[in-house]
Amino acid sequence: MINSMTGYASSSVQAESLSLDFELKSVNSKSLDIKIYLPEYLSVLESELRQCILKNISRGSILFKIKVNQHTELTNHYILNDQVLKNVLEKFENIKMICNEKKIPLEPVKASDFFAIKGVWEENKNSSTNVDEIKSVIFDKTNELLDSLQRARKKEGQGLQKILSEKLSDIMALQMSAEKILPERSDHLKNNFKIAINKIISEHSQLDENKIEQEIAIIAIKQDITEELDRLKVHISSMQDLLNSSGIVGKKLDFLSQELNREVNTICSKSQYSALTKIGIEMKTLVDQFREQVQNVE
Numbered sequence: 598m599i600n601s602m603t604g605y606a607s608s609s610v611q612a613e614s615l616s617l618d619f620e621l622k623s624v625n626s627k628s629l630d631i632k633i634y635l636p637e638y639l640s641v642l643e644s645e646l647r648q649c650i651l652k653n654i655s656r657g658s659i660l661f662k663i664k665v666n667q668h669t670e671l672t673n674h675y676i677l678n679d680q681v682l683k684n685v686l687e688k689f690e691n692i693k694m695i696c697n698e699k700k701i702p703l704e705p706v707k708a709s710d711f712f713a714i715k716g717v718w719e720e721n722k723n724s725s726t727n728v729d730e731i732k733s734v735i736f737d738k739t740n741e742l743l744d745s746l747q748r749a750r751k752k753e754g755q756g757l758q759k760i761l762s763e764k765l766s767d768i769m770a771l772q773m774s775a776e777k778i779l780p781e782r783s784d785h786l787k788n789n790f791k792i793a794i795n796k797i798i799s800e801h802s803q804l805d806e807n808k809i810e811q812e813i814a815i816i817a818i819k820q821d822i823t824e825e826l827d828r829l830k831v832h833i834s835s836m837q838d839l840l841n842s843s844g845i846v847g848k849k850l851d852f853l854s855q856e857l858n859r860e861v862n863t864i865c866s867k868s869q870y871s872a873l874t875k876i877g878i879e880m881k882t883l884v885d886q887f888r889e890q891v892q893n894v895e
Contacts (some may be wrong), residue, residue: 598843599758600895603624604749606742612734618664621742623750625893626658627848634662634780641728646739653743655845656895657750661736681716750895758840761850764887765840768857771774771819771880772829773871775864779823782870786820789869820867825860833859837841846893854888 602625609618631650633643650659689706696703711717836853839846861884865877 599754599840599846600750601753601757601893602750602847603753603893605744606740606745606749608738610734610738612731614667615731616666617735617738618625619738619742620662621746622660623654623657623746626656629654629656636663636665637683639663639665639728642732642735649736649739653747656847676719678716678719682711685711685714685717692717754895757890762837762840763885764883765837768880768883769833770835770871771876771883774827775876776826778872782873785870789838801810820869821850822864822867825864829857829860832860845895847891850894851888854884854891857884859890
């Protein structure tokens with residue numbers, strides 16, 4: 598059973614004087630890309646959280662957020678770092694001097710602008726909840742969210758499998774239709790060749806008829822599409838096996854869908870028969886639809 602790369606899970610939990618909001622979402626990607634957003638004082642957990650995600654997910658663009666809200670008053674939870682503020686103000690004075698010398702206008706600055714600078718207004722770690730006290734809660738909830746996300750990806754994967762299987766069945770039906778019309782296409786091409794040759798011979802009586810027939814035979818071989826149709830059949834069979842497997846098959850399906858596209862393009866370019874061209878265009882449309890859906894398979 599294949600998995601989709603798309604899924605979403607969220608939850609909240611109370612721990613000590615904190616309210617923690619978790620959000621985990623996944624979208625399609627060529628590889629595994631993990632982005633984690635945490636409050637600064639929880640950044641020590643990022644590496645472990647990343648490993649936790651790596652153990653559960655193999656492919657996709659993953660976004661994981663933890664938002665923390667304090668229930669108690671924030672007065673004692675943040676302090677002004679005087680030394681950092683002093684350094685910032687000194688640097689700002691230097692900037693003002695340079696701007697005045699260069700006659701560069703400087704926008705008015707508010708006190709709140711300085712508080713927005715990292716390190717000036719910081720969390721009082723002595724009054725904050727100890728990370729160790731909530732670590733187990735965070736990882737328990739993270740594992741719950743990963744389970745929920747995987748269930749969502751699996752459920753969407755079931756829908757994808759149905760769509761992809763139907764597309765492959767339709768392509769296979771067209772492949773069989775193409776095989777059935779090969780004899781009449783062959784007759785059509787031979788007839789066209791004969792008409793063209795007779796016209797050339799009538800206009801150029803000195804031409805070697807045997808040599809012309811040899812050239813026609815070479816052209817006929819080049820226009821043969823039996824190999825392309827056979828390879829189509831093999832690719833479709835391989836893709837059906839992958840859809841029924843339980844591994845990470847998205848990249849393999851993507852590669853095989855490119856091979857399908859190549860074979861169909863060759864068939865269309867060699868066609869020279871309206872009925873086959875019509876079949877080729879229908880196959881091309883289905884292959885494009887298949888490739889689009891495959892981009893979301895893990």
